[in-house]
Structure formats: C-alpha cells, structure tokens
Amino acid sequence: MGLNHSTLFLNRDAVEAVNLDMKKIIDIVEEALIEKAHNRVQMPAKHWMERGMDRDNSRWFGGMSSLVPKFGYAAMKWQSGSDENAAKGIPYLTGLLFLNSIEDGLVASVMDSTWITQQRTAAASAVAIKHLANPGEESFGVVGAGVQARSHLEALGHVMPALETVFIYDINPDASRRFAEVVQAAGLTPKIVNTPRAVFDQTSVIITCGRIQADMDRLADADWVRPGLTTVAIDYDCYWKPSGLLAIDHLLTDDLGQIEHIKPYGYFVDSPKFKGELGSVAAGLLEGRKKPDDSVAVMNMGVAVEDVGTAKAIYEAARAMKLGQVLEL
Ligand SMILES: NC(=O)c1ccc[n+]([C@@H]2O[C@H](COP(=O)([O-])OP(=O)(O)OC[C@H]3O[C@@H](n4cnc5c(N)ncnc54)[C@H](O)[C@@H]3O)[C@@H](O)[C@H]2O)c1
Numbered sequence: 073m074g075l076n077h078s079t080l081f082l083n084r085d086a087v088e089a090v091n092l093d094m095k096k097i098i099d100i101v102e103e104a105l106i107e108k109a110h111n112r113v114q115m116p117a118k119h120w121m122e123r124g125m126d127r128d129n130s131r132w133f134g135g136m137s138s139l140v141p142k143f144g145y146a147a148m149k150w151q152s153g154s155d156e157n158a159a160k161g162i163p164y165l166t167g168l169l170f171l172n173s174i175e176d177g178l179v180a181s182v183m184d185s186t187w188i189t190q191q192r193t194a195a196a197s198a199v200a201i202k203h204l205a206n207p208g209e210e211s212f213g214v215v216g217a218g219v220q221a222r223s224h225l226e227a228l229g230h231v232m233p234a235l236e237t238v239f240i241y242d243i244n245p246d247a248s249r250r251f252a253e254v255v256q257a258a259g260l261t262p263k264i265v266n267t268p269r270a271v272f273d274q275t276s277v278i279i280t281c282g283r284i285q286a287d288m289d290r291l292a293d294a295d296w297v298r299p300g301l302t303t304v305a306i307d308y309d310c311y312w313k314p315s316g317l318l319a320i321d322h323l324l325t326d327d328l329g330q331i332e333h334i335k336p337y338g339y340f341v342d343s344p345k346f347k348g349e350l351g352s353v354a355a356g357l358l359e360g361r362k363k364p365d366d367s368v369a370v371m372n373m374g375v376a377v378e379d380v381g382t383a384k385a386i387y388e389a390a391r392a393m394k395l396g397q398v399l400e401l
Contacts, residue, residue: 075401080387082183082396090389092382094191094226098202100381101195105326105351107142108377114139114146115376117333129285130155138376139174146172147380149185165189171383179401181387185379188386192378194223196326196350197279197304200370202231203353204322204360205277205302213239213271216282217251220306224279225258232277237261239271243282268311272296278303280311286338294319299365306372308334314342321366326350330373340371 107113115138123131131154139146151167158164169185172178201212212228214221217240229235238255240262242248252262265271268291271278276298288310297319305311317323323346325331331340350370352358361368390396 077178078398078400079179080181080396081399082390084184086395087184087187087386089395090386092385095230097191097195097382098198098230101192101378102199102354104377104381106355107140109351109355109357113377136376138380140377140380143381143384144174145380145384146174147383149379169383171387188379188382190219190223192382193306193374194227196372198227198231200304200350204368206300206364208234209277210234211237211275212277213275215241215268215271215280217242217247220281221251222254239275240264241268241271276300280305280307282307284308284310292316297367301367304370304372308339318344320369322347322368324350325371327373327375
C-alpha cells in the first residue's frame with residue numbers, strides 16, 4: 073500500500089529546463105539573506121565528513137539544511153565532492169536536495185542540487201558586489217576559471233552595468249583559455265594574466281573561486297589589498313594569509329557561525345575578527361563600505377537559506393511546466 077502522497081523528482085536536465093533567470097535568483101538570495109539577518113530562519117550548522125580518518129579531503133560529504141517561513145519551505149542538501157570524478161567523466165560536485173513544505177512536512181520535491189549550488193553561489197556574490205563595490209566598476213577578475221567563474225560572469229553582469237573587461241587567472245592555462253572564450257562570447261573583453269597577483273593589481277573587483285584545501289599555500293598578503301578593493305571568496309580563506317585579511321577594512325561573511333564551525337578543519341584559523349554578515353548589510357542593519365578607498369572582503373561559505381528559496385522557485389516553475397517525474401511514496 074502506498075503512503076497516499078507523491079513527490080516531484082527533478083533531475084539535472086529538468087532543473088536546467090526550468091531556466092530560472094539569474095536576476096530572479098539574485099533577488100531570491102538577497103531576500104533569503106535578509107530573512108537570516110532578521111533571525112527569521114532556522115539554519116543549523118552544516119555537517120561535513122572527509123574520507124578516512126586522516127582528513128583526506130579528496131572526497132568529502134556535506135549536509136546543509138534550513139527552514140525559511142517566508143518561503144514556506146524547508147530544504148536539505150546532501151552533496152559530495154570528489155577529485156577522482158573528473159577522470160571518470162563525472163562532475164566534481166554531485167548531490168540531491170530535498171524540499172519540504174513547512175505546512176504539511178511532506179517532501180514536495182527531490183531534485184539535483186548541482187545547478188542550484190552553481191547559480192546561487194554566484195548570485196550571493198552578486199548581492200555582495202551590489203551592496204559593497206564602488207559603483208561604476210568596469211572590470212572584475214577571477215582566480216580560478218571553472219564552473220563558478222562562468223556562473224559569476226552571468227551573475228555579475230546584472231549588478232555591474234558598466235562591465236567591460238574580465239581578468240582571468242587559473243593554475244591551468246587551458247581553463248583560462250576556455251573561460252576567455254566564454255567571456256568573449258558574452259561580448260566582454262577577456263584578459264588572461266599569468267599570476268594571481270596580477271589580477272589583484274589590475275582590477276578592484278575579484279572573485280576567488282579556486283580549490284578549497286586546508287593546507288594550501290595561502291598567497292594574498294597585505295600588499296595585495298589595494299584601495300577600493302571588493303573581493304568575494306567562495307573558496308574559504310584558501311587564497312588569504314591572515315595578515316592579508318587583517319589589512320581589509322571591512323571583513324564580512326554570509327555566516328559567522330559557519331566560519332567558527334570550519335576552523336577545526338584548518339580554515340580561518342588565525343583570521344582577524346569578522347565585522348558581520350552580508351545579509352545584515354543587505355538588510356540595512358550594518359554599514360558596509362564607508363568610502364571609495366575602503367577595502368572589503370566577503371568570505372561566502374554558501375548558506376542553506378539560499379538553496380531553499382531557489383529550490384522553491386524551481387519546483388513551482390517545474391510543476392507549471394509539467395517537468396520531472398511524479399514518484400508515489
Ligand atoms: N562557498 C560556496 O558557496 C561554494 C559553492 C560552490 C562551490 N564552491 C567552491 O568554489 C570553488 C570553485 O568551484 P567550481 O565548481 O568552479 O570548481 P571547478 O573545478 O569547476 O573550477 C575550479 C578552477 O580553479 C582552478 N584552480 C585550482 N586551484 C587553483 C589555484 N590555486 N589558483 C587558481 N586557480 C586554481 C582549477 O584549475 C579550476 O579551473 C571550489 O573550491 C568549490 O568547492 C564554493
């Protein structure tokens with residue numbers, strides 16, 4: 073006998089077929105961060121496991137969940153990252169998201185989580201740039217030219233109306249070249265540089281989106297911080313020496329709790345005190361940049377409230393478009 077309810081399964085193709093507009097995702101993510109700033113959400117700390125007892129993080133498993141009354145849903149995302157996947161033709165990041173209605177608790181949808189993660193992460197960076205970068209910036213740079221560089225290209229276009237040039241550094245020159253073609257196709261000018269320092273020297277808006285690895289040789293120091301810098305790190309502090317972060321005027325994050333939670337894993341170990349959260353700035357509860365010469369760094373860990381809102385929008389659009397498979401539970 074069945075359980076008299078069903079759930080909508082959306083694989084990656086179905087999620088992508090919804091074609092949820094990046095501008096809409098930026099608005100959803102901003103709303104989610106503002107709800108969080110007002111303490112109107114529940115969001116326990118992420119949990120994280122690494123393969124083996126020796127902290128081998130070549131494969132990890134992570135769970136993150138949140139409940140956002142304003143959206144009417146709770147969600148849990150269960151993902152894995154594996155260095156070995158590329159050789160098998162599988163993406164580095166794989167996973168599923170469970171979306172539950174708050175009203176009845178039922179699982180309304182189970183969907184691939186990778187597209188959501190890809191898009192909402194860049195949308196959160198766009199929220200940071202919108203509220204914290206100097207207006208009229210004409211370029212940004214990426215350190216790391218993979219999947220996230222592409223979604224950031226899409227997202228930052230919405231909050232940087234004067235954007236013309238994208239500086240690119242990747243340890244893999246082929247990745248830089250491939251991303252340069254994408255930038256060109258978007259009607260912008262790509263400029264590949266040979267060192268990460270060159271990105272910091274040539275533009276004031278920088279996204280670091282390389283590898284997350286606790287024992288990485290951190291490079292960015294105080295002399296990399298130029299007046300007017302706005303940088304968003306989605307790769308934790310893997311590019312930053314503590315002395316570099318100390319030179320930043322406004323050090324922010326999307327989640328103070330998550331910064332503390334990750335410290336035992338070797339990240340942000342000696343970093344200076346954070347001023348507050350991005351959502352508080354977006355909500356008008358915390359002052360951001362005070363003057364054009366200020367430097368700002370936002371260390372975005374990725375928060376589950378962003379997933380709830382984005383998944384809700386995908387689920388509702390998919391239903392209207394009759395996408396996915398209905399599974400009887
Ligand atoms: N904070 C968040 O919310 C969030 C969300 C999604 C992904 N991430 C992280 O963002 C990072 C990028 O994700 P992705 O999906 O684009 O990965 P990806 O594998 O598609 O791209 C990463 C790129 O970075 C390059 N790279 C690696 N080490 C580098 C270094 N030291 N300097 C410069 N480039 C380097 C690689 O060659 C690759 O081209 C990953 O670390 C991922 O775990 C964070």
